[in-house]
Amino acid sequence: MAVTLHDVARVAGVSIKTVSNVINAYPHIRPATRERVEAAIAELGYVPNLTARSLKSGRTGAIALAVPELGLSYFAELAAAVIEAAEAAGLVVLVEQTGGDRDRELELLRSPRLKMTDGLIFSALGMSEADVASLDVDFPVVLLGERIFGGPTDHVTMRNVEAARAATEYLIASGRRRIAVVGAHEGEVVGSAALRMQGYLEALEAHGIDYDESLIGYTTLWHRSNGARSITELLDRGAEFDAVFGLNDTLALGAMRVLQASGRRVPEDVAVMGFDDLDEAGYSIPSLTTVDPGQRWIAQTAVATLMERIATGAELGPPRLLLADFRIAERESAGAVRAQRVS
Amino acid sequence: MAVTLHDVARVAGVSIKTVSNVINAYPHIRPATRERVEAAIAELGYVPNLTARSLKSGRTGAIALAVPELGLSYFAELAAAVIEAAEAAGLVVLVEQTGGDRDRELELLRSPRLKMTDGLIFSALGMSEADVASLDVDFPVVLLGERIFGGPTDHVTMRNVEAARAATEYLIASGRRRIAVVGAHEGEVVGSAALRMQGYLEALEAHGIDYDESLIGYTTLWHRSNGARSITELLDRGAEFDAVFGLNDTLALGAMRVLQASGRRVPEDVAVMGFDDLDEAGYSIPSLTTVDPGQRWIAQTAVATLMERIATGAELGPPRLLLADFRIAERESAGAVRAQRVS
DNA sequence: ATGCTGGGGTACAACGTTGTAGAGTACCCG
DNA sequence: CGGGTACTCTACAACGTTGTACCCCAGCAT
Numbered sequence A, B: 001m002a003v004t005l006h007d008v009a010r011v012a013g014v015s016i017k018t019v020s021n022v023i024n025a026y027p028h029i030r031p032a033t034r035e036r037v038e039a040a041i042a043e044l045g046y047v048p049n050l051t052a053r054s055l056k057s058g059r060t061g062a063i064a065l066a067v068p069e070l071g072l073s074y075f076a077e078l079a080a081a082v083i084e085a086a087e088a089a090g091l092v093v094l095v096e097q098t099g100g101d102r103d104r105e106l107e108l109l110r111s112p113r114l115k116m117t118d119g120l121i122f123s124a125l126g127m128s129e130a131d132v133a134s135l136d137v138d139f140p141v142v143l144l145g146e147r148i149f150g151g152p153t154d155h156v157t158m159r160n161v162e163a164a165r166a167a168t169e170y171l172i173a174s175g176r177r178r179i180a181v182v183g184a185h186e187g188e189v190v191g192s193a194a195l196r197m198q199g200y201l202e203a204l205e206a207h208g209i210d211y212d213e214s215l216i217g218y219t220t221l222w223h224r225s226n227g228a229r230s231i232t233e234l235l236d237r238g239a240e241f242d243a244v245f246g247l248n249d250t251l252a253l254g255a256m257r258v259l260q261a262s263g264r265r266v267p268e269d270v271a272v273m274g275f276d277d278l279d280e281a282g283y284s285i286p287s288l289t290t291v292d293p294g295q296r297w298i299a300q301t302a303v304a305t306l307m308e309r310i311a312t313g314a315e316l317g318p319p320r321l322l323l324a325d326f327r328i329a330e331r332e333s334a335g336a337v338r339a340q341r342v343s
Numbered sequence C: 001a002t003g004c005t006g007g008g009g010t011a012c013a014a015c016g017t018t019g020t021a022g023a024g025t026a027c028c029c030g
Numbered sequence D: 001c002g003g004g005t006a007c008t009c010t011a012c013a014a015c016g017t018t019g020t021a022c023c024c025c026a027g028c029a030t
Helices: A005-012 A016-023 A031-044 A050-057 A071-087 A102-110 A112-118 A129-135 A160-173 A190-204 A223-236 A247-261 A295-314 B003-012 B016-023 B030-046 B050-057 B073-088 B101-109 B112-116 B131-134 B160-173 B191-206 B224-236 B248-263 B294-317
Strands: A060-065 A094-097 A119-124 A141-144 A152-158 A180-186 A216-218 A245-248 A271-273 A290-292 A323-324 A327-329 B063-066 B092-097 B121-123 B140-143 B154-158 B179-185 B216-218 B241-248 B271-273 B289-294 B319-322 B326-328
Touching: A005 A016, A005 A031, A016 A031, A031 A152, A050 B050, A050 B112, A050 B248, A060 A071, A060 A112, A060 B271, A071 A094, A071 A247, A071 A295, A071 B073, A071 B092, A094 B073, A102 A112, A102 A119, A102 A129, A112 B050, A119 A295, A129 A290, A141 A295, A152 A160, A152 A295, A160 A180, A160 A190, A160 A245, A160 A271, A160 A327, A160 B030, A180 A190, A180 A223, A180 B050, A216 A223, A223 A247, A245 A247, A247 A271, A271 A290, A290 B294, B003 B016, B003 B030, B016 B030, B063 B073, B063 B112, B073 B121, B073 B248, B073 B294, B092 B101, B101 B112, B101 B121, B101 B131, B121 B294, B140 B294, B154 B160, B160 B179, B160 B191, B160 B271, B160 B289, B160 B326, B179 B191, B179 B224, B216 B224, B224 B248, B241 B248, B248 B271
Parallel strands: A060 A094, A060 A119, A119 A141, A141 A152, A152 A323, A180 A216, A180 A245, A245 A271, B063 B092, B063 B121, B121 B140, B140 B154, B154 B319, B179 B216, B179 B241, B241 B271
Antiparallel strands: A094 B092, A290 A327, B289 B326
16 A cells, blocks of 8 residues: 555655665765655655654654643644644644643643653643642643743743733723723632732732622633623622623633623723734624734744754753743723713 | 663663563563553653654654634634644654645655655645645645545545535525625635535525625634625625625624724624624624534544554545534524614 | 774664564363 | 473564674776
8 A cells, every 4th residue: 555665765766765765865876866755755646654754863843732621612723823833933833622620730731742842832721839839841842821930841821911911900000990800710820810810910910999798709610601691690789890801712702792782882881801802803893992912913923942852952042932922902992091971 | 861671671680672572562571561661751851752663663643724814713723633633643743834825735745854744634724626746745735625526635624615605694584685705715615615615605595685796804814804894895895785794704703893993783784794703703792693513523523534554554445525514603693583673 | 013092884773662473371162 | 201281481583773894886097
């Protein structure tokens, strides 16, 4: 079935090493020989066996990307960006879904399946600081997300605190005082939720606004339905607010839907701010003002960093923390100047 | 760096084949030997080298999935379902993005990168019937989508014509007569757009409704913005309609946004029907009535079919065409009985 | 002539694993 | 107590590729 170097060598009347040399652009080959070999390759339709090449070279040309779930738009867009960046670098990407589950994440790190790749871009969601030792594996890892800081691997992520603070201050600047939050994680001190909450709190404090626990909606997974459910709970218990900060876009969109269904106008009655700048944020009604946390840069940097580690190994020095720049993507759901009535 | 069978064998004081036998659960091994080997494996932290195993066995345990773009929710959800099904079967998935571009699709089929996988699940978008010969490759392929029928590979897809007809009849049954379409592809006879249009036409004809070309919005890529732009064009040229059939959810959602922005109520003034049943369809305002084309079944069947081909090769017989069942997912944007005023 | 240099090519081993063949032991049967 | 049989384990080759060592020959200087 499969055509090998042996077959090509036989047809071309040379040794297999010469065929190998032609393929790998070794310079010292007579033009006549090269032509015969190339003709044989074309005739037989030879395609190199990458598995064998990998075994010999120790490199596979593949990297793994582990995300919680591709069904979550944020991770789908992250995966798209990583695959694009990897392809530009001649790498292929193996995608794993962990479900954001700690045990599956830990299992993944130990899995022999990763032996088929040169390294891992790992978007952790379930692991915590206590599991940091598990990251100390014998292949290069680039960590994404904010579950763990100060681990043994390079880490590419976003400025969660600053960005959330800027988002909150953006709402404050437009005259909002009672800013609800959806997506907080109860009692958590690490992770995106905690960091964004911290930014929220810093903004409130800087502007002399008291923190009101009754405006905080807690939810575990950042699915769309949870944003809807969370804001429904706030409304049901009579919370009053003039803005909602969704700790991600999906939550914000779910919340926005409920607000509108309940007769509130966005942004006139309630401003809504998201976080992530998904594609979708530009197409909701109204379009969603949100934080662009620099996802594309994160994807590109993660791939580039991983490739450096693969190429140079530990000599590259101690683990690095790389942070993306952010910006507020201003759209309709929250405006710098409050749109209509000043209530 | 890497621990091999040799290292384990040396520590355990046995031959490497014995270690291999322990790992592969070969039955005839003395408990004492097994224990020594297992202790050595644990002590050294041995992990099998899958590349070497692949070279020997000819199987990699990986499959490739090629989709146009993970940023498109439909394909993100497809990829999620494929990865999940593959993982359940002990396979790992390598994801490629083709951008829906014909040349990149053809190149992918010839790429040696696929030598790292046992087979390919290929969601083609740019290829046409004329390229069918390119699918005749020497590794198993399962085709998704509707660009090509009758090709040399197994094909798993949905009942586009019947489903689109049912969707249109659903709108007709609720009293709609002037049903606009967004997402048609001009002059095309294959592909999802053409098939769904055919279902639309069949439904009109079956109910004695004249086809009105002025109600058809053409657009190439099924991005969200195109749904918005397409319906805007219809409105601008004064088209009158009481329903919109988006040839996919993304288009329908984009169109719905514009309709609402223009002051029309959905579904009272205009009913909106989608196609795909994305997660998102349940969370728009109003939630989107749409066709659930059986994507999960498609993903599972594609993986199962590919595995069969990998295991049995050509002996499995001629290429098969496998079609998923569909259903209408009834939500708010279109109702079986017209909601409010009867105009 | 002899030695040297370098282009053009070959043979062989090795990457880490598994299949095949077979060696050695213990056991059971007649 | 010879001869099978089942068990336990080993040596070796092979998967398809590339790195290393080397050989041969032409051209050139000594």
